[in-house]
Amino acid sequence: MLQKPKLLTVLDVAAIASFLAATGLVFFYAPLERVMGAVQKVFYFHVASGWVGMLSFAVAAVVGVIYLIRKDLKWDSVGVAAVEIGIAFTLINVITGAIWARPIWNTWWTWDPRLTTATIMELVYFAYLMLRSGIEEPERRARFGAVYAIIGFLSVPLTFFSIRLFRTIHPVVIGSNDPGAMGAFDMTPRMTQVFLFSLVAFTIVYFDLLWHRIRLGKLAERVESLRLKLQA
């Protein structure tokens, strides 16, 4: 039975504290945007979630490369954890993107390049989980996961550029013609502070979650090997 590391408890506290602080800042400190009103505040956690999603998928790809070189299964459990968490945060990113778009552009979906890329990325990582669920042997599952995480992550920038190029050539009737602006607004210093703090808070929360999820994976492995041992 493994003891929970002290450092993890410290990280838990840091994550909870910074998340609560960020929430407080967003609700009470951040100013009300003069055109969009309250919904603009969704932006802070919307971008932070998107950042965590991307970070997590990058982690999965890097860890995939390491696994292919080192063949140590502990890297695979990091990869799975990273993909799962990435899926959760990217989901938040996409849905809040739609919620933000609705009152501003009067439509749920504007085919914005960043959101569209995020959605496609989400599909890639669902595919990653489906690939893994179709394979029994842990070693092969790890190898395939690693390969697909790498391929998937490499496709993201290209997907983004192709959609952005598409948008510059096809200005849409609804939404901004500038493919960069989702809902553009000028950031006051207060907004920038809240924005940066949210990014930091979410990053801390991410690493905390990642560590917990990795421990969960290790526990699952222990249970599985116990089960196999008893069946023998």
Add this chain to the structure above:
Amino acid sequence: MEQPANTLSYFIAGYGVIFGVMIVYLAILIIRWRNLKQDEALLNELDQKEGGSKE
């Protein structure tokens, strides 16, 4: 100076989704952890019994 648009309901929906998804994912993790801990305890017990009866 005109008032900003009243988008409070969207703000609430947005944060509902953010907290909602995070809580659901946390809950899923916690449930999985509990189930695995139970399995581990049960399997350890069985293992002890096996070990005992084999001797």
Add this chain to the structure above:
Amino acid sequence: MSGLTPFISAMSAVIWKDLRAEWRSREVISAMLVFALLVILIFNFALDLQPNVRAGISSGVLWVTLAFAGTLGLNRSMAVEKDRGCLDGLLLAPVDRAAIYLGKAFANLLFMLLVALIVLPVYGILYNTNLLIPGLLVVILLGSEGYVAVGTLLSSMAVQARTRDILLPILLFPVAVPVVVSAVKATGGYLAGLGWEEIQPWFTLLVVYDVIFTSVAFMVFDSVVEE
């Protein structure tokens, strides 16, 4: 370079094996072709497909057809290898795995190009336009190459999973978005008679995609087929 000749001969051996096997049974090509023509027919009733009038839609339909037919071909090509034990036989040979990858990918590319070469004139005949524009053919080549490069790698994985047939499209399509979008826009550009300055960015994307993914697939293929 002492390593190059056996590499190339291994690669050609794989290609010839696939081509000869296919020539005997013709099951993969005929499935792809019938499917492709059916898709075009169905789309004809669903949409207005005059190429010069609806260049954007026509190119989209064309590439959806190629992508789906391509998936069929990729699936069958790998499944046949696995089921007949050819894959294991190939792997036992003292040959660089990457040569096997390139051989398979090249054979798959030839199948896809063959389908395109038949579908394009049929499309042209049905809509009374010439689709055999040189630039358009280059786009078909570049787009198919990227698609097949990733597809061959992913189908090698999919075929080893339980859910094999349904898995390849799920794995391939999200990752193939850049190549399909670029190919569709470039093809549409040629059909609409656009100038090179407008088509060129799509070409760049296609080439970048092809280079990156072919090299990466080439490097990791080994990990995907080891036992």
